[in-house]
Amino acid sequence: MSTARFYDGLAATYHALYPDWEKEVHEQARALSKLLGSPAPGSAIADVACGIGTQLLGLAEAGYDVFGSDVSRAAVHRARAECVKRGLVAHVVVADMRALPWPDASMDAAICADNAIAHLLSDDEVTSAFDELRRVLRPGARLAVTIRDYDxxxxxxxxxxxxxxxxxxxxxxxxxxxxxxxxxxxxxxxxxxxxxxxxxxxxxxxxxxxxxxxAYTRAHLLELASGAGLAAAQWLTPRHAEDFQPVLIAAGPTRETPHPT
CATH class of the missing domain: 2.20.25 (N-terminal domain of TfIIb)
Structure with missing residues (x-):
């Protein structure tokens, strides 16, 4: 079964994975904002593999200009509906993380949460996704990627x-x-x-x-992120990140530079 079909089938009940999904929406937004360096209100944040909006909704409510993407049409439909229900504005589209729909250097921060990167089964696929995240980030903008403890x-x-x-x-x-x-x-x-x-x-x-x-090890993903030109890549444990999964923190290049060859 494709990744899109998997999440199409899960979209209606995804919130049941959490004891209190509404509480999780707000707590994750608070933790992610800190991990991203507390961007100023109105900053553009990309939520890659946004799903039904577990991270996107809280970030939009906190005053960020949030751009979400996901391969699942059903998840995107629900994320949009959840925004409408809350009176929030977010820009949510169907897209693969290896071909993001946003212009170069257009984002002040980006996230890829809830083990989404592990759906990519080869180094080349992950590198393509990191290349795209690097491309849309402004120089020095932060990226947070959360993943299972595969070590x-x-x-x-x-x-x-x-x-x-x-x-x-x-x-x-x-x-x-x-x-x-x-x-x-x-x-x-x-x-x-x-x-x-x-x-x-x-x-x-x-x-x-x-x-x-x-099951990517932390060392393996760190190597792939650095190879894609993401700067200052490092891992935070769940305790330090205030998240239930390990978090890879990285940044766009410190200045506009060509992709490493």
Whole structure:
């Protein structure tokens, strides 16, 4: 299944992955603003792989001029609807992170959150995405990329995740879990994502979606980011980043320079 189809199927219930999605929207915006150097209100921020708006909505509410993109049409549709519901303005389009729709040096900051980069399965694909992020960032503008702790996952090679049980407004109880199937000894795995929703008392509905990920180590992604010309790349732990995943912080070039060859 394609990445777009995976998130098309998840768009309506993505918020059920969090105990309190509305609270998460505001907390992530606060943490990301600090990671990005607290840009001035009105600054242009790109949210690459914005999904249904978990980061985008809070950043727009904080007064930033937010530009979102995602490969999932259903996720983009919901992100737009969530903006309308809140009276927020954001510019959200369907686009691949390897071909961003914005002009060169047009963004004051950028984010790529929630493990989206791991859908790219080769070094060349990740480098293309980093090239595009570098291209749209103004000189010195910051980038934040959040990803699973794959250093730990590659040591443990888990078969999946423990079930999460959430009480979600409008959906009732939702049980979510993942099964992972590794491609031999490689760092690529197929993920089966299950959600069980109780629509009527005692009547459960099961949804299953599949996608493929690559478990990039922090050292590997750091090398790819630096090779793409992103400056001052470094990792922050979840504790220091106030996020539940490790965060790669980098920046656009300190001045307009040609892409490294």
């Amino acid at each position: 730990a996952a590659l040591r443990e090679r888990p078969y999946g995740t423990a079930p999460q049980v959430m009480g979600t407004p409008g959906l009732g109880r939702v049980i979510t879990f993942q099964l992972w199937t590794w491609h031999g000894a490689s760092d690529i795995y197929d993920l089966e994502h299950f959600q069980l929703t109780c629509e009527d008392e005692g009547a459960w509905k099961t949804s299953r979606r599949t996608a493929t990920f690559r």
